Amino acid sequence: MSSAPAPGAMLRDNLWTNNPIFMQILGICSALAVTNLLTNTMIMTIAVVGVMGMTNLTVSLIKSLIPRKVRMMVQTLIIASYVIVVDIILRAYLPDISRALGPYVGLIITNCIIMGRAEAFAQQNPPLLSVWDGVTSAFGYMGVLLAIALIRELLGFGSLFGYQVMPEIFEPWIIMVMPPSAFFVLGIVIWIGKAIMEREGAPA
């Protein structure tokens, strides 16, 4: 990455050509589990956007104070602190969703994308640019997850954001609610994404 990347190019890079899920298959651990309902996915990814932006900001601000040897641990603790904040907010304002997400909110801590961006970008760049990087990467992540959740909820429950959209006659696909379908849909989404990228001539 060059020393002073342009914010516009970064946006495109993080949302599409270097999308954390398509290109790096990072952070799908905690994510696949919540993609059977759009609402849960939305809340989860918004939490990731917040945690990622704040983590990148903090890491970037104190980067000169962190000894190189323990930086991984420090980054993890910074992420964990923000995740605790998110968890408390969810419990207070959205108790139902907090219960549905279960342990997966806590698992944002070990989401490799957050750690990866803090390490690869925020360590070397000024605070504001780091926030931008964190937020755009998280939006790239959000886009893919929402696409998966859209397919799964539509076919699995016949609804979108909890509203019935499919006609009565539609028989829900039980498999779409179950874990294996998350893998199938993710695989197909990656396939489509990469195929479009190859057609564009981007280095895949």
Next chain:
Amino acid sequence: MNAPDINLIPLLFASIFTSNILLANFLGMCSFISISKDMQSSNGLGMAVTLVLFLTSGLNWVVYHMVLVPLGLEYLRFIIFITVIASMVQIIEMVIDRVSPKLYITLGIFLPLITVNCAILGVSLFLEIREYTFLQSLVYGLGSGLGWWLAIMLLAAIRKKVEKGPVPAALKGPGITVITIGFMAMAFIGFGGMLPVQ
């Protein structure tokens, strides 16, 4: 505390097969996909994950129920759990290095990776949410580790074959791997109704 009434043996089998931590709960995917290219590394990582899971699930149970709950500090559990895991990994690394340099060569490089493996933290969080007892926690930790190990070995073997097959260019690599995992998940979860875990 109302611990769920589950026999230890079904719990062990459930955590290895039907509720495989990886295939049913999607935990530990990152290192799973990147490491499973190679059989030998998969074996090493699987072993390391099993060891760390077993030890941390017991330790985190003790820390949560003996320290955090009495002090009313449950909301700090994320930070405490991840710190316990990181220190545990560090200690295991030092012990293995001292006791068996040969094993250290096999496991050593994987241990740092494990701190950020979601499966470890995930199991600790499941213990707390499902209110397992101490013994149940140990069994669940061990079973999840073994299940993870089994899954990564199977995937490493399948990937070896798939690599030689005629896969469309855009589907190569991560795409086909994820779909393969999907089929594995179907096979594992197929017997889900027989063994409850919570």
